[in-house]
Amino acid sequence: MDQTKRPLLIPPEFANYAEKNGVFDMYKKLLEQLIINKPEDPIAFLIEQLKRENDDVPQVIILGPPASGKRSIAKLVCAKTRAAHLTMENLVAEAEVDVKEQAEQFISRKQAVPDRLWLRIIQSRMKLFDCVKKGWVLEGFPQTRDQAQVLQENGIYPKHCIILEAPDTVFIERAAGKRFDRVTGDVYHTTFDWPTSSIVQARLEEVVGNTEEEIVNRLVNYHRYIDGIRRCFSTVFKTINADQPKADVFSQAYTFLCSQPRTNAPHTPRIILLGPTGSGKGVQAALLASKYNIVKVSCGQLIKQAIVDEKKSGLAAKNYIEKHFPIPDNIVMSILKERLSQLDCVTRGWVLHGYPRTRDQGEQLQRAGFTPNRIFFLDVPNDSVLERLTLRRTDPVTGDRFHLLYNPPLSLEVKERLEQHPTDNEDEVRRRLAMYHLEVEELGDLYVDGQHVNADQDPHTVFECLESVIVNPLPKRF
Known part of the structure; x- marks a missing residue:
């Protein structure tokens, strides 16, 4: 790796390999067995231990x-x-x-x-x-x-x-x-x-x-x-x-x-938050990033930033956005790959939301080496999503955001000038919900270890559910 280049791009393959194959834990178990058994020929003993098909019984x-x-x-x-x-x-x-x-x-x-x-x-x-x-x-x-x-x-x-x-x-x-x-x-x-x-x-x-x-x-x-x-x-x-x-x-x-005991192996969080529009993915990503000092990665924000910076991939995406066409997966993947390969993401970990939306996108992410170690499906009923989004309003003067049910404005003057974002109208929300439910089953088949969380509750309660799964090892399958 050339340290004179900026930004530094670090391939994720080694960390993925070490975590997938439990390299750190394997060394720990071998040392434990050496101390317990004290064999006369340590090398032959270690080879015999490594030949075992399954030690996790x-x-x-x-x-x-x-x-x-x-x-x-x-x-x-x-x-x-x-x-x-x-x-x-x-x-x-x-x-x-x-x-x-x-x-x-x-x-x-x-x-x-x-x-x-x-x-x-x-x-x-x-x-x-x-x-x-x-x-x-x-x-x-x-x-x-x-x-x-x-x-x-x-x-x-x-x-x-x-x-x-x-x-x-x-x-x-x-x-x-x-x-x-x-x-x-x-x-x-x-x-x-x-x-x-x-x-x-x-x-x-x-x-x-x-x-x-x-x-x-x-x-x-x-x-x-x-x-x-x-x-x-x-x-x-x-x-x-x-x-x-x-x-x-x-x-x-x-x-x-x-349940499995916590390991002393180095652990870099690689988290994906999936869920319908309005399920609180952005809020939970911000809470996780703030508490655990991991990088919050929003696919939508990355695309906007690439366009502002006039990068090649950003300009390519801009053409599709102006024509109201979906951005091809290869363009989105090139933008995302560049961000996830940077030093802060590799060393501190990342929480990604807004991507993948389809199984093909998830498979592309894995082929690029960005395999998540925690996947969460934030489940919210359609009625709750409609209530959350269609009642949102923005004050065009101050930029403050309100909700007509949960956070209404205090004055009539402010209430009268509130505006609804075009994407928050009921027809548009229902369209996005339909698209999510069309793809979520295949995403579930891809991410078989994904954890389903009831996101139709207080955001901090949802955060506690996510946190408990992140800090503890995933359950073992017998």
Whole structure:
């Protein structure tokens, strides 16, 4: 890049490539694995790590008091994500023979299995193909802070930890009606979740250890340790109210699992605001640019500026404007490309509104290397748009803008001299709305990660919705 040229034009390809392929996060994960595993041959180890097809798999711990629904939620999560379901029972049953015998000896004597033995069992299980390839959901473990720390010390740390909680009286009531199907391993309840099959009903058994006294003792033990466990997983845990229908608990749990932690990777915002005329794109772009010091890019303003500066592309666009013809996409793209390649846009990021209006324009933008990392569709009903635009007026003397409903002039003199802009008449607004709705479906197909925001509310409320999506990673798709 020649630094003597002004303005400096920086191609966007490198930043797009690094962000798309998670280069920064890849380095971070490789260093973490080196520190955790301490291999004798670091190079061979790193090569083996890079050969893995997918390292972004679920790694979930689900905890909660007895009868909180851990088993049901874990099964639903595994069915949705195809991850391996790990319980304390099947971990022991599937362990290597010598380790299994040691664990069963402790269990038969009703003694606690040592933490280091649990570690051996869990480590060997998580090295198997299904856990590596599809991820894992660990149910009901760890049960103490010491167990959580042992896992952490050996590099086993979940991406998400779900803790199910409710009043103790709820769990005592649930435990009394809990029934177990020994054939399938499913858990039912006499009141809340009774099976429809008479065959299944006939083979259900009461769960051992579910008397009221035993449940109370287990609840006391749970509350003794849960705060310490919560501190161990303070950055990845979420508490969910278990005293609600199972479908609602799972919905909240799955939404949490789809969330991703914030990354330390450099992030340059590249935002596109789409929406019908009058949806507030310009207002939201100005708010975002002001708060986050990113460049506000208005396609319409760029074209006007290019005409004023008598640039070649501007003069070409002027001919079409004077004849009331639409400006060809290649002319608009040349004006836009020049602006988005400048140093401030590349280093600080940009928020673009007024473009693209069609799928072809969006594809041209991507081919030029300007791939957005946040896309918002500002949804506003047609009636609200008509109310916003057709009642706008301008004072030709002062240049002040008013709205006959929301911001009327204070004096009759000013009201009488107000004028309506030609583009704000009802027929013209309806025409622009029709054009937008004709193209928005294809734009939605192009920008599948686009977030729809209800823009028919206070501008600052809309801004908070946009901001929450910009500062947090986009939800993951399983």
